[in-house]
Amino acid sequence: MNTVAAPRKSLSAVGSPDPKRQIDLYRQMLRIRLIEEAIADHYAEGEMRCPVHLSIGQEAIAVGACAALETSDKVYSTHRCHAHYLAKGGDLKRMMAEICGKAAGCVGGRGGSMHLMDIPKGVMASIPIVSSSIPVAVGSALADKRMRNGKVTVAFFGDASVEEGVFHESANFASLHKLPVIFLCENNLYSVYTRIDERQPNRPLTELAKAHGMHAAHGDGNDLDECHRLSVQAVERARNDQGPTLLVLDTYRWREHCGPAFDNHIGYRAESEFKDWEQRDPIRRYRERIGAALDATMESTMSADIMAEIEDARAFARATPLPDPGQATRHVYA
Amino acid sequence: MNTVAAPRKSLSAVGSPDPKRQIDLYRQMLRIRLIEEAIADHYAEGEMRCPVHLSIGQEAIAVGACAALETSDKVYSTHRCHAHYLAKGGDLKRMMAEICGKAAGCVGGRGGSMHLMDIPKGVMASIPIVSSSIPVAVGSALADKRMRNGKVTVAFFGDASVEEGVFHESANFASLHKLPVIFLCENNLYSVYTRIDERQPNRPLTELAKAHGMHAAHGDGNDLDECHRLSVQAVERARNDQGPTLLVLDTYRWREHCGPAFDNHIGYRAESEFKDWEQRDPIRRYRERIGAALDATMESTMSADIMAEIEDARAFARATPLPDPGQATRHVYA
Amino acid sequence: MNAVAQGHERVITLADAIREGITESFAKDDSTFLFAQGVSDPSSMWGTLKGIGNKFGEDRVIEMPIAENGAVGIAIGAAIAGQRPIISFHRVEFALLAFEQIVNNAAKSSYISNGQHKVPLVIRMVIGRGWGQGPEHSQSLEPLFAYFPGLKVVMPAFAADAKGMLIAAIEDDNPVIFIEHRFLHYSTGHVPEGYYKNALDGPRIVREGKDVTIVATSHGVLEAMRAADVLHKIGCSAEVIDMRVLRPLNVAPIVASVSKTGRLITVDTGFVRFGLGAEIVASVMTEVFDALKAAPVRLGLPDHPTPSSRGLIPGFYPDSQRIVREAGKILALDQVKVDSALKELDIQRKDLQIDQPDPFFKGPF
Amino acid sequence: MNAVAQGHERVITLADAIREGITESFAKDDSTFLFAQGVSDPSSMWGTLKGIGNKFGEDRVIEMPIAENGAVGIAIGAAIAGQRPIISFHRVEFALLAFEQIVNNAAKSSYISNGQHKVPLVIRMVIGRGWGQGPEHSQSLEPLFAYFPGLKVVMPAFAADAKGMLIAAIEDDNPVIFIEHRFLHYSTGHVPEGYYKNALDGPRIVREGKDVTIVATSHGVLEAMRAADVLHKIGCSAEVIDMRVLRPLNVAPIVASVSKTGRLITVDTGFVRFGLGAEIVASVMTEVFDALKAAPVRLGLPDHPTPSSRGLIPGFYPDSQRIVREAGKILALDQVKVDSALKELDIQRKDLQIDQPDPFFKGPF
Numbered sequence A, B: 001m002n003t004v005a006a007p008r009k010s011l012s013a014v015g016s017p018d019p020k021r022q023i024d025l026y027r028q029m030l031r032i033r034l035i036e037e038a039i040a041d042h043y044a045e046g047e048m049r050c051p052v053h054l055s056i057g058q059e060a061i062a063v064g065a066c067a068a069l070e071t072s073d074k075v076y077s078t079h080r081c082h083a084h085y086l087a088k089g090g091d092l093k094r095m096m097a098e099i100c101g102k103a104a105g106c107v108g109g110r111g112g113s114m115h116l117m118d119i120p121k122g123v124m125a126s127i128p129i130v131s132s133s134i135p136v137a138v139g140s141a142l143a144d145k146r147m148r149n150g151k152v153t154v155a156f157f158g159d160a161s162v163e164e165g166v167f168h169e170s171a172n173f174a175s176l177h178k179l180p181v182i183f184l185c186e187n188n189l190y191s192v193y194t195r196i197d198e199r200q201p202n203r204p205l206t207e208l209a210k211a212h213g214m215h216a217a218h219g220d221g222n223d224l225d226e227c228h229r230l231s232v233q234a235v236e237r238a239r240n241d242q243g244p245t246l247l248v249l250d251t252y253r254w255r256e257h258c259g260p261a262f263d264n265h266i267g268y269r270a271e272s273e274f275k276d277w278e279q280r281d282p283i284r285r286y287r288e289r290i291g292a293a294l295d296a297t298m299e300s301t302m303s304a305d306i307m308a309e310i311e312d313a314r315a316f317a318r319a320t321p322l323p324d325p326g327q328a329t330r331h332v333y334a
Numbered sequence C, D: 001m002n003a004v005a006q007g008h009e010r011v012i013t014l015a016d017a018i019r020e021g022i023t024e025s026f027a028k029d030d031s032t033f034l035f036a037q038g039v040s041d042p043s044s045m046w047g048t049l050k051g052i053g054n055k056f057g058e059d060r061v062i063e064m065p066i067a068e069n070g071a072v073g074i075a076i077g078a079a080i081a082g083q084r085p086i087i088s089f090h091r092v093e094f095a096l097l098a099f100e101q102i103v104n105n106a107a108k109s110s111y112i113s114n115g116q117h118k119v120p121l122v123i124r125m126v127i128g129r130g131w132g133q134g135p136e137h138s139q140s141l142e143p144l145f146a147y148f149p150g151l152k153v154v155m156p157a158f159a160a161d162a163k164g165m166l167i168a169a170i171e172d173d174n175p176v177i178f179i180e181h182r183f184l185h186y187s188t189g190h191v192p193e194g195y196y197k198n199a200l201d202g203p204r205i206v207r208e209g210k211d212v213t214i215v216a217t218s219h220g221v222l223e224a225m226r227a228a229d230v231l232h233k234i235g236c237s238a239e240v241i242d243m244r245v246l247r248p249l250n251v252a253p254i255v256a257s258v259s260k261t262g263r264l265i266t267v268d269t270g271f272v273r274f275g276l277g278a279e280i281v282a283s284v285m286t287e288v289f290d291a292l293k294a295a296p297v298r299l300g301l302p303d304h305p306t307p308s309s310r311g312l313i314p315g316f317y318p319d320s321q322r323i324v325r326e327a328g329k330i331l332a333l334d335q336v337k338v339d340s341a342l343k344e345l346d347i348q349r350k351d352l353q354i355d356q357p358d359p360f361f362k363g364p365f
C-alpha cells in the first residue's frame, strides 16, 4: 500500500531547529515541568485523589517526539502519561480536572491521572497495565495503513514494558506488516524501585529490535534535539512505508515512581546517581543551548504566563463540580 | 551457585560417535519412524480417538538432543511430543495405551496423544497450548539450579512458539539467571498450514536470542550428528553455569499437521517442497553415513525386532481396558 | 453436509451459516476484516472461513501470528480506529492468553473514555467437546466472559440464529464474544439467504410448554429439544428457552416462564459451579420468590477437567437423557413412562459414540 | 500501626500478619521462596514482604520481571520440581496476563498427570478499592478463579486467619489463589505468634444469630460485622458467615444457617452478576428448597467498571448501611429503628471519606 506523503513541518526541523522553534520547544518542556511540580506541590491537599506518576526529568522525550508528529498523528501512553498528553497538545484544564476526579475531566473523572486522553489532539489513550497499550497502538497503525491515511502512531512505554511478551508479539506483527508505528522506549533505568539489571540481562535494548528484523535507534533522552531528530527519522520511515522503528531513549525519573515526593533516601537508588542525572537536566541543558536568543525578560514573561495558565487550570479543577453518581452507569456500552 | 559437574557419557559423544553408538542412534530414529507410521496406518480403525501430531521427518532432532542428556535430565514438549517422549526413553506400551484412551496409558487416558509424560525417564510433561510448556521448563531449571543438582532441562518447541510473548518472557528470565535450560526450536517452516514467512519477518531465528543476550546456534535438523553435536555443546554450557542456549534446527514435517495423512495435494505447500525434504530424510542419510558397519542381516533383525515391539505394544493397547468412568473424579487435587 | 438450496427451505450446516454471515457482512461493509490463525488455510476453521479470502481479496483476511494477546490488542486498536475486525479462535483456551486485553481494553474502553471510544470487535471462540481433545482443548468458559460488563457474550444454538446473530455482532459497536460449540458446526437447519440480523437481545422460547422450564445454551439447547420431544410423548410439556445472550443478561423471559411452569432446569455447557445456571436460579429466586413449586435443578459439568478418554466421559456431559431423568424427578412422572422416553432417546442415537457429533465424524481434530 | 506485643493479646495489622505467615513458613521450609515484582523494594508490597530478603538471604527472594505469564509458568515449573514458590501480584489485574498458566498448568497438572505431578504454589493477589485507582487497578475477580476445579481460592477477612491460612496455603500441595482486599491490609486484630495453620476448609460462622444469615467474603465480612452490631441493638440477630474458601466450595454451613434463619443476604466484593452470591443462592435453593422465608438478597457491585472519581462511587460498594437497609426490608423491621442503626453507622464512620480505609490513608497508591 502507498501512504499519503505530503511534506510535513516536522521534517523541516531535522538537525537543530531555528531559534524561534527552539524557544517554543523549550517552552513546552518548561511548561510540563512546572505543571508536574504544581501537581507535586499541591498533592498533599487531598484534592487529587488518584495515583500520579510524574515525568519530571523526562520531558525532552515527550516534547522531542511529539514535535515530530502532526496533530492528526496518534500517541498511546501508559501510567506515566502527563508529559505525552501535554506535549501532544492535550487540554490542561481537562487534565487537572481529571486528576481531581471532576466531571469536566478529559474522561469525566472515570480514569484519573493514569487514563488521560484527548482524541482531537491524537492522544488516543493512556493505559496503566504495563505494555497493554502497545498492541492497541499497533492496531491503530494497522487501521491507518488499511485506510491509507498516512497517519503515524507512537507507542510510548518504559524500560519494563519490553519484558512483557506482548511487546514482542506487537513488534513481530508490526515488522512483518511494515506498519506506521514507532515503539518509543523511555529507559529511565527503573521499574518502580527495581533497577533494570535485576530484571533484564545485560545487552543494549536496541538488540530487542533484531529479534523482529526491526529498525532501531538509540539516543540521549535528555537531549531534546537528539530526541527530536531520531523521532523525525522514525516518523519519516513510518510515513514512507519503511516500517516501524524501536527508539530507545535514556533518561531518568527524578521523583518517586508514584506520588509527589523525592525518594532517594529510601535506599533503592543512590543520591549520587540522582545528582548525576540532575546535572543532565534536559531543560537546563536546552536553555543553555538556546543562549541569548531567549533574553531575561522574554524568559520571565514565559514562566509567568505558564504559571498563570497553571493557576487558572487549578482554579478551574477546584471549582468545577464532581460528577453526579448517577453518571457512573453510563457508557458501559457504546 | 555451583552445579555438580560429573563427567557425562554424552560429552564423550562429541564429533562423530563410534559405530556402535551410531547404530544405536540410527535404531532410535528408525524405531520412532516405524512407530509413527504404525499409528498412521491404523488410525482409521477408530481405536485412537484423539488428535495425533506425528513427527515423521523430524526424528533426528529428538534423538540427537536426547542422546546428549542423562536420564535424570528433563524435557518438556508440545502437542507434537511422540518423538521426544520416545527418544528420552518413554515407555512405548503406555504411550500406545494413552493414545487409545486406556487406563494403562501414561496418564491414565486423561490426556491422549498431546499430553505424553514419563517422569522416571525425565519426560516431565507435554502441553498442547503453544509455548505454554516453555516457562514451565524454565521453572524446572530454576528449581534445579536452586537445588544444585546439575540437571539440565530441554524445552522442545516449534517455529510458531517463538511468536508467543511467553517465549520471550521465559528467555529473558533464563538468560538473566543463567539457568540450565535449552530452548530447542524445531523449525519445520509451518504452523498448521501457515508458512513462517506469513507469520514472522524475514530474519534468522537465531536473532531472537540477541534480544535476550542469549547464546544461540543453528543447524541442519535432518542431520543427526549435527543435532547431537550442537545439543552436547548446549548441554555443556548449561551444566557449567554458562546459561541457556537457543538451538534452532531446520527440519520438515512430512504428514499433515494433525492426523495420519499426507496433505501435499490440498494446496498450502508444494509437492516439490515435500520431495526436496524427502531427499533429506534424516534416517536414510544417517543410514548411508553408517555404511557397512551395519550389515543387511543386522539391519533386518533390527527392523524385525522393532516391528515386533510395536505389534506387542499395539496388542497391549488394544487389550488393556478403558478406565472406569468413576476414575474421572480422581486427582483433581493432590 | 452442504446446502441443499430450496429457497427459504434450504438446509445448511451451522458452519456454513457462519461463513454466510461473514460473507454477507464483508460484502456490505468493507471496514470489516478477518484476523485469525490459518485464516486462508485449507481447513479454514472447520469451513467457516472457506473461500472468503479469494472472494474479497487477501487484504480482507489477515493472518494472525501465534500471539493471541497481541492479536486481540491489535484488533482492539484497529476497532478503535474505525475498522471492524473479526477474530476467530479455534479453541476458547487460546483466548485465555488474551484475557487481559479482552476484559480491560475491549470491555472497558467505551466506559473509561466516557463514551469517546467504541470497540466494534467480534471475537469468535470455539468451546465444547469432541474426539478426545482432552482437558485443554475442549473447555466451556463462557461465565468468565459473561462476568464483565462492557462485553456482549452470545451463544447461538441454531444455524439461522448463528448467521443472523453473527451479522448483528459485526454491526454492533461493542466487543462481542461469539461462542460456538464444536459439535454445533455439524448441526443443520433452515437458513435464509442474504443479509439479515437477529438481535442480540436475549433469550427466546424455542418450544412452548407448561410443566417445566428448561433453560439451556448452545449445544445444550439441542439436548433440551430432544428431551422435550420425548417428554411430550409421555405427556409432559416442557418449555425450552434458548439463552442466546449471557451478557447483557435479560432474565425477564425466564422469570415469566418459571412463573407459569413453577419448575426450572438449567443446562450449562460448562461447570455447574459458578456457571450460568447459578445466575439464572439466583435471579429467578430474587425476582419471583414463590414461583417455584420444586427445587430448581442445575445441570452441567462436574467439578473436574475434561478427560480425553471416551472411557472417562460417560455421565460427564449433561445430555437429553439426564434432562429427561431430572424432569421425571421434579415432576414425579411415572417411572415406566420415563424409561420409555429414555429408551426412545437410545434408539434415536443409534450406535453414535459419545465422542461423535455425527456418524461421519472420525477426527482427528 | 505496628504490633503492640502483649503475648496472645497482641494486635497487628493484616499486612503484618501476612508478613509473619511468610516469615514463619520460610523458617520452617527452605524450599519456599518469594517471587514478585519489587520483591525487595522499600515499599515491599505494602509491608507484607518487609525485611524477608535480609532475614533469609537474597536467594530466597527472586525478583520477577514485568512478565506475569512467564513468571507464573516459571513458578509452576519450579513447584512441579519440588520447590514452594510464593508469587505476589500487587493487583489482581496483573494476574490476568497469566490466566492461561493459572487455569491450565497450575489447576490441571495434578489431574492431567493422573496424580503424578503436584503444584505447591501460592499466588497472592490484591483486589478491591482505594484512592481513585480506577477501572483497571481495583477489580474483584475471584469468581474467575473459583470457576476452576484444581485451584484452591481463599479470601481471608481477619488478620489471624490471614496468617494461619497463608501458612496452610504454603504447606498445601495444590495451587492456592490467596486473595487480599487492599483495604484489609490496614485492618488490625489479635494474631498469635509463631507457626500455626488455619485449615482451608470453608466457611466459618463469625457471629451467631437467628434472624438472618449474612454470607460475605474478605472486606465484606467487616461490613457485615458492623451491620450485625447495629442490627443487634435494634433487636435483630444476624448470623455472619465468613466464606474464607470459594474453591473447593463447602456450602453445608450456609445451608444449615439458612435452615435456621430462613433469610439470606450475600455480599460480594465483586459484581453481583455471576458472582459468589449467585452460586450461594443457587446451592441453598437446590439443597434446602423451602428453607427461605423471604427472597434472598444479593449485594455486590453494579454492572459497570469502577470509576476513579470519589464523585462516582457513592452507592457503588455494598457497605454496612446497605446491609442494614436490606435486612430491614426482608425482616420488615421498624423503619425508625433501622434509621437509628444507620445513624449509628454514620457516627462510627465519622468524617472518613469513601476512598479511605483509614483516616491516615492519603494515597498515592
Ligand SMILES: Cc1ncc(C[n+]2csc(CCOP(=O)(O)OP(=O)(O)O)c2C)c(N)n1
Pocket: A079, A080, A128, A129, A130, A131, A157, A158, A159, A160, A161, A188, A190, A191, A192, A253, A257, D037, D066, D068, D090, D094, D097
Ligand atoms: C502488567 C502490569 N504489571 C505490573 C504493573 C505494576 N506497575 C505499574 S508501573 C510499573 C513500572 C513500569 O516500569 P517502566 O515500564 O519502566 O515505566 P516507568 O514507570 O519507569 O515510567 C509497574 C511494574 C502494571 N501496572 N501492569
Ligand SMILES: Cc1ncc(C[n+]2csc(CCOP(=O)(O)OP(=O)(O)O)c2C)c(N)n1
Pocket: B079, B080, B128, B129, B130, B131, B157, B158, B159, B160, B161, B188, B190, B191, B192, B257, C037, C066, C068, C090, C094, C097
Ligand atoms: C496458544 C495456542 N494457539 C494456537 C494453538 C493451535 N495450534 C496447535 S499446534 C499449532 C502449530 C504450532 O506450530 P509450531 O509451533 O511450529 O509446531 P509444529 O506443529 O510445526 O510442530 C497451533 C497454532 C494452540 N494449540 N495454542
Ligand SMILES: [Mg+2]
Pocket: A158, A159, A160, A186, A187, A188, A189, A190, A191, A192
Ligand atoms: Mg522505567
Ligand SMILES: [Mg+2]
Pocket: B158, B159, B160, B186, B187, B188, B189, B190, B191, B192
Ligand atoms: Mg512448525
